[in-house]
Amino acid sequence: MKKILVAALALVMLMTACCAVAEDTVKIGGLSPLTGAVAVYGLAVQAGVDYAVDEINANGGVLGKQIEFVWRDDQGDPAYAVSMYNQLVGEGIDALVGAVTTAPTIAVFNEAAKTGIPAITASASAYEVTNAGNNVFRACFLDPYQAGIAAQFCKDNLGAETVAILYDNANDYTLGLYEAFTAKAAEIGLEVVAVEVGVAGQADYSAQIGKIADAEPDVIYAAEYAQELAIMLPQMFDAGLDETPLVGPDGFSGVDSQVGDDVGLLANCYYTSAFSLNSTSDVAKAFIEGFTAKTGAAPTLFNALGYDAMKIMAQAIENAGSTEKEAIVAALDATDIEGATGHMTFDDHNDPIKSVFVISFSDEGKEQLETVVNP
Amino acid sequence: MKPATFLITFINGLQLGSVYALIALGYTMVYGIVKLINFAHGDILMVGSYVVLFMLTTVFAAQTLLAKIIAVAAAIIFCVVLGIVIDRVAYTPLRSAPRISALITAIGVSLALQIIAQLIFGSEQIKFPAVIINETIFKIGKKPVKSLPIITCIVSVVLMLLLNLFVNKTKPGRAMRAVSEDMGAAKLMGINVNNTISLTFAIGCSLAAVGSVFYAQKVGYVKPLMGSLPGIKAFIAAVFGGIGSIPGAVLGGFVIGMLETFVNYFASEYVDAVVYGLLIVVLLVRPAGILGKPMREKV
Numbered sequence: 001m002k003k004i005l006v007a008a009l010a011l012v013m014l015m016t017a018c019c020a021v022a023e024d025t026v027k028i029g030g031l032s033p034l035t036g037a038v039a040v041y042g043l044a045v046q047a048g049v050d051y052a053v054d055e056i057n058a059n060g061g062v063l064g065k066q067i068e069f070v071w072r073d074d075q076g077d078p079a080y081a082v083s084m085y086n087q088l089v090g091e092g093i094d095a096l097v098g099a100v101t102t103a104p105t106i107a108v109f110n111e112a113a114k115t116g117i118p119a120i121t122a123s124a125s126a127y128e129v130t131n132a133g134n135n136v137f138r139a140c141f142l143d144p145y146q147a148g149i150a151a152q153f154c155k156d157n158l159g160a161e162t163v164a165i166l167y168d169n170a171n172d173y174t175l176g177l178y179e180a181f182t183a184k185a186a187e188i189g190l191e192v193v194a195v196e197v198g199v200a201g202q203a204d205y206s207a208q209i210g211k212i213a214d215a216e217p218d219v220i221y222a223a224e225y226a227q228e229l230a231i232m233l234p235q236m237f238d239a240g241l242d243e244t245p246l247v248g249p250d251g252f253s254g255v256d257s258q259v260g261d262d263v264g265l266l267a268n269c270y271y272t273s274a275f276s277l278n279s280t281s282d283v284a285k286a287f288i289e290g291f292t293a294k295t296g297a298a299p300t301l302f303n304a305l306g307y308d309a310m311k312i313m314a315q316a317i318e319n320a321g322s323t324e325k326e327a328i329v330a331a332l333d334a335t336d337i338e339g340a341t342g343h344m345t346f347d348d349h350n351d352p353i354k355s356v357f358v359i360s361f362s363d364e365g366k367e368q369l370e371t372v373v374n375p
Numbered sequence: 376m377k378p379a380t381f382l383i384t385f386i387n388g389l390q391l392g393s394v395y396a397l398i399a400l401g402y403t404m405v406y407g408i409v410k411l412i413n414f415a416h417g418d419i420l421m422v423g424s425y426v427v428l429f430m431l432t433t434v435f436a437a438q439t440l441l442a443k444i445i446a447v448a449a450a451i452i453f454c455v456v457l458g459i460v461i462d463r464v465a466y467t468p469l470r471s472a473p474r475i476s477a478l479i480t481a482i483g484v485s486l487a488l489q490i491i492a493q494l495i496f497g498s499e500q501i502k503f504p505a506v507i508i509n510e511t512i513f514k515i516g517k518k519p520v521k522s523l524p525i526i527t528c529i530v531s532v533v534l535m536l537l538l539n540l541f542v543n544k545t546k547p548g549r550a551m552r553a554v555s556e557d558m559g560a561a562k563l564m565g566i567n568v569n570n571t572i573s574l575t576f577a578i579g580c581s582l583a584a585v586g587s588v589f590y591a592q593k594v595g596y597v598k599p600l601m602g603s604l605p606g607i608k609a610f611i612a613a614v615f616g617g618i619g620s621i622p623g624a625v626l627g628g629f630v631i632g633m634l635e636t637f638v639n640y641f642a643s644e645y646v647d648a649v650v651y652g653l654l655i656v657v658l659l660v661r662p663a664g665i666l667g668k669p670m671r672e673k674v
Contacts, residue, residue, distance in 0.1 A: 035493060035498060036498065037498070037600055039498040039499075040498060040499050169644050196643045197643040197644040197646070198643065199646070199647070201600070201603075201604045202604070203391075203590065203593060203594040203601075203604075203605065204387060204390075204391050204593065204594075204635075204636065204639075205639075206383070206384070206387045206636075207384050207387065207388075207636045207637065207639035207640040207643070208639050208640065208643045210380045210383060210384055210640060211376075211380070211640050211641075211643075213380065213518070214376070214377050214380055227500050227596070227598075230500070230595070230596060231594055231595055231596060234595055238518070238519060238521065239383075239518060240516065240517030240518050258500070258502070258596070259502075260502045
């Protein structure tokens, strides 16, 4: 009898111990390409999210509990992302922050919509991303919006009449930008004189660039990532396009560290961005200072978006008052937050309404704020 | 197309073609001798450029001419040793296994090289230092003609001529041709088959190492996955010219490089469709390639 009592007591203690652990934290899952071709973005978002989690936990967490954050590597691959997402769900996450690139995010959000789990991506910016359901959100602005602003900037600020476009037709992100840019250009009377394709991973863009040079545009819009841009810039200079302004999307972020000492290459580069290190808001300043102190490097756009995505999710859980899926989603809908990337609310499509920064480069090759375009 | 643009596009096509030809030679020689499509060959290109980068940024403080020469030599030696080691470790044990086993192993080696490079150097692309003089020779209008493409073409053509001499006029070259024709008979004639195969890998990898310097400087950056695309294009070049044929690989390299460059000018959205489409057409119409010997499979 005594033995049974002891055993029962031990069992009760074990059960309370286990359940106490389960109730102790709010578990949030993260999906990001931590290896592979787009790992540069995945690691940046991860650093931003991790910084936000540390900050929130240091200030008492959410709902009086600490956040337990679990990372999974999606390698930038949609199929892989879905299986990693299923793993996270199996571990009982309350919410998801991820994925990072567009294609895996669309795949994962389609799955997330079936279970209604609250999810937010830091950086996937194609329109379809939040089509999946009313429980999926994003912290970054949309491709079409960004490219439209870029077209407006080319015409109004740079005084361009003609534009040549360079884009990657094998990538959802760049394709979306291209379509939105051409639509806006037609609307505002900016003539497109050349459209060329430069696929990522190609080493030699000089033929396409040569054709653009022949068309003599006032400005070039390049819907490409920083890695490709860094390869293209010297080839553009070789083709005699050194004085033609080059405008691009937020994928240009980080190009200054790519070109190294050849800062002259960036003299006529501009890109649209949701973030600037010269931002004047208190939240942005505090984030920039704190992140720099912690990591030793100033935050990039993707760091800031990771930070904001995590802050939005944490605030929604706090406002929801519980980890009920529906309550968090409702709180996300009502988001009104000042983040590192500016003030944000969500529209009917769960996309943020926020201002856009146009970034240029100083003579030393440092990013500087050219102008701010408000919605 | 303006005449100046045409000339510069033509030179760029030759430059790209030279690099493809250098890599294609490695594919074709290895296939010729052991009937293996060495899919890891493109990644040798990547390894070569990382060795140069490592030598010029970590080992040597100043990028002097001597440092550059030593760096390129180190890349060649490293790639040669790596090629031989890969053959001995991964391919030799499968010599008598079905060909598909060796092919799958080659893909595995390719992935292993890419992932090891990511672990050591990270996944971000890194700026590649200027190794070869790239000054403006003359200008057509605003467009400069640079020395790098010219040097690339000259060095590549000289290497190809030397290779041709080596294969046709020397004793080891004759051994290679003999092993390629009939491995069993060559063995009976007293040829050390394994050493001859190692020599083939060594030559292929040294050409890839030289190609890597030209390619990395053309791009301006190196990254762990940089070898896969030129590797595939060079493979197409080798198949186009006739896999197993050395002049075929050279011809294929230049044709693919030129084709890619000009399609990029006229219809850049279709460039991959045209290059891969050409592969399909060649395989359908002339499976042995332009300069390959048509062979009947023994059943």
